[in-house]
Amino acid sequence: MFVYRYDRMRGTEVLEALRKMPEVLQCEVMSGEYDLMVRVGASSPERVHKVWNEISAMPGVENTITSFVLLNVI
Numbered sequence: 001m002f003v004y005r006y007d008r009m010r011g012t013e014v015l016e017a018l019r020k021m022p023e024v025l026q027c028e029v030m031s032g033e034y035d036l037m038v039r040v041g042a043s044s045p046e047r048v049h050k051v052w053n054e055i056s057a058m059p060g061v062e063n064t065i066t067s068f069v070l071l072n073v074i
Contacts, residue, residue: 001037001038001039001040001055001064001067002034002037002038002066003034003036003037003055003063004034004061004062004064005035005036005060005061005062006060006061007060008035013058013059014036014058014061015036017058018055021054021055023040023042023047024038024039024040024051025040026038026039027039038055048066052064052066
């Protein structure tokens, strides 16, 4: 999931909230178009949707883009 924050430089509350979510396996600050790349582990598509709802509703989150890994080749 790619996350856009309203304020890239001071949006630490988003990072703190992501740290508390057990489904968040990894979070990386990105350069370029995306702000954060968040790797989510969930047991079902419904759980992914619930996690997406929680993240997109966080104060400081402007927008999200969700993509699924189809095949891991390396």
